[in-house]
Amino acid sequence: MSVLRALAAVPEAVVVLALPPLLLSIIAKTKAWFAGRVGPPWLQPYYDLYKLLRKGVVYSRTTTWVFRAGPIVNLAALLTAATLIPILTPGALLGFAGDVILVAYLLALGRMFAVLAALDTGSSFEGMGASREATFGTMSEPALFLSFIVMAIATRSLQLSEMLGPQLAGPWSTIGPAMLLVVGALLIVLLTETCRVPVDDPATHLELTMIHEVMVLDHSGPDFAFILYGAALKFLLLGSILVHAALPHTGWPAWVDAPMRLVELAALAGIVGVVESSMARLRLNRVPLMLAGATVLASLAAVLTLTRSAA
């Protein structure tokens, strides 16, 4: 039985593992379309990864094992988290009560190793990026947790695949405003954690203004491929959480459900692309204000949910 289930999960797993770079491609295409360009080929991220994987690695003599472990631990943490988050089908591969906390900490673990690896290079640029990444990460985490809390209260569950499952349809009809706030908060968290505009500009070329990109300057070859793929995977994971929270599917047959999720994820990537094309990056000192805004949105949602559930 469990073997069968595991086998059934194989096609989904394949799609999930193959999907992330494509989402980046959608964003790139959207931006290109807005700018009136053709943009890179659809499969460009895959070519990049392939190229990087074939290359050799250069390690600076000042670095230690932490620098080498960084990309691997980061990717491993994200892949583990992927097993706990429902992506295409309503249920995740694994799941237990309280796994939402594990997911949050897996994301934090990945970020911590990225930061440590950046610090390990001893470069002041990377240290600066690491400091920013750590600051913004700390500030986006309360928003993420509060959003989880709202959904946990609304669905009375601590298991991510239930919290994001069809049970959410009920809260949407009773505490719609609160759920809307949660989606808003999650969107800001998504943009922050995946280093997109308006928090960070992945296309920037000035180290002083970079956050994420500056941290990974010293990585090369397969290590850098892991980082790129990890970033794309993170987008997929947080995007799935967002999409599941925003649009609960109740009683849809599996053959409609999973393709719909794909469409929704693609649409989300498109939206991020639109945001990137229409907004400028925020001044660095305004970013905390936006993250505070996300936290406030989520806490307001929590308060609303509590008021309603107390009634």
Added chain:
Amino acid sequence: MSPQTAIDAALVLVTLLGLGMLAVSRLATLVRFFALQSLLLAFLPLAEESMHGEVPGMHGFLIAGGTLALKVILIPYILSRLIRTGEVHREIEPFIGFTASVFIGALLVIGSFAVATRLPLPTEPASRLIVPVALSTLSLGLLTLVSRLKAITQVLGFLVLENGVFILGLLLLKQTPLLLELGILLDLFVGVFIMAIVVYHIRREFDHMDTHLLDALKES
């Protein structure tokens, strides 16, 4: 969307706008936020009356119309004129920074919800959110008032506070005579008008609208 959900959503938006006013530094945007908040409030009496399946009566329409005319159009117009003709367009260094005041604001909102649970209403309200949102808006307005330096922002803080009082007044929509509400609106308008005149004088006297220059009077 049922009137109930509409009222709830509007009230949540009102709170968010109140919080937003703590995060914004451009005075013109602040005025727009206030106008938007008042617009939402103007429709609440109508929504509340239509909740019971009735066509909104004279009373509701007059209050909505009065709010619309004064708080959405006239007062924002006066304030934005003041801003346009002056040199100051931004709140630059408030007493309490933007991020900090947003956080304090969020705490105030949470506190308001906590207090509201201890104030059970004698009758079933149109929305459970009325009391907590009224208290939140009130305290957010007060926070804006005390944490900002520009005279215009302080006026806006007062107006937000007034909006909080208005929300609580929604509970009494059926019970209070119309005359009273119009009197209140009129007083508010005259008050803001006088404030605008004073702000104008402050600007002429000091060349800008910073109230921290107003600190000559104190015990030596």
Added chain:
Amino acid sequence: MTLLLLVLVPLAFGALCLVLPTSPLRLAAMVTGALAHLTVTAWSWLETDAPPTSGLVGLDPVGHLFLTLISVLFAATSVYFIGYHRKRLVSQRVFLACILALLAALSALCMSQHLGLLWVALETASLAATPLIYFRLGARALEATWKFLLMNSVGVALALLGIFCVAIAATRDSDTVELTVATLALHAANLDPVWLRVGFLLALIGFGTKMGLAPLHSWKPDAYGEAPPPIAALFAGGVTLGAFAGILRMFQVCSAAGLGAFAGSWLIVFGLLSIATAAVFVVGNNDYRRLLAYTSVEHMGVLVIGVGLGAAGSYASMLHAMHNMLNKGATFFLAGFIWRLFQTNEIDDVRGLLTRSPLAGVLLLAALCATCGLPPFGMFFSELGIVLAAAQHGRWWALGLFVLTLAVVFVGVMTAMLPMVFGDPPEKASPPAESPPERWRRHTMLGAAAALLALGFGLGAYQPAGVRDALVRAADALSNPVPQHVALAAKAEVRP
């Protein structure tokens, strides 16, 4: 009809002030308006004294008393103003019109039995008062105006919130809420106690801001220090009474609902805090107008403590309201006189008033004694009454603090201001910017102050039965807001 006249007469004369072409005519219009108002007020006492039963407006004992006090103060001030005013006043029309509009708003406030109407009247009063503070123009006056406007607006908004809370408390009973004091008091048992408490506290803070109770008094020294002294007199003796009336209305509802002890405790807390604050800031203050403003904070504290102490204290409080009006009028009139004479606000620069103007010196000395509550001035009796009431209720802590802080204020005021009266006049006085006022101006100013002081002295030494009766009835109305015959009628209605 009388009620209507009380509002319309000042308004009409105010409008007249706006249109009349010359300054003497306008001044005459203002004085006539104030005196006409006083006449109508006096007339209202002669009318059959059927207390109001229902309706939005009416003169109950408290309102009637306050109306009379305010009317007397405005009449005295208008006479004083003839002597005080200068030709180069900017836009005298608006100024005089605002004074009369303030009088109209305060009259409306005293007679409104409906809490909402009372609020509207109070807000109108504070809006009419704002231009009066800004009258001297310039940065300092502007600052005082801004603080006054902002703090009072917030206070008034909180008071409105409090009134709404009371209205919500009343929805428990019925679908329609009539916010008149008598109706609320009649059905007080049905009021929701939680909301009533919240409402009272908010209204206390709100009206208290307007009245100048600590800790929300900070606009007061600024406004009184910068506004022309006759305006400060109107504020300290008149506008504050209006705000006090608001607190009293709420207190009436609370005490009818059996929350008198709760409300009283808070009144005592705010009152003691105000007196203590005044004590702290009076000592060592070097600006006589600001110092007088702090004594006003003190007297506001005494007023609310009296009410908070129940029936015995209420009488003392009403007595204090009367003497506060007379005394604040006289002291600020004298402050205006001194300001005209010495052209300074600094206490250190004012010396030897007794030599420069013996009459003013004697009057100031008397006014100081009255302010500090020395017998036979009336404030001695009102403060003594409060001490006795506190002792009667066994509130020893309050009593001790009350006496101690009053003593500090006494020492503070006397050490600061006695040197103004005695001592040598400054030898080489720098040539004042303005020439000292002419003889007739001096006599008008001092005459108005002397009249108020004499009234205070006379009413302290000997209280005619009529005055005593009015005070007693006002004090009674505080604990029994429902007139006797209305209560009886309501009972009769219930019985069958």
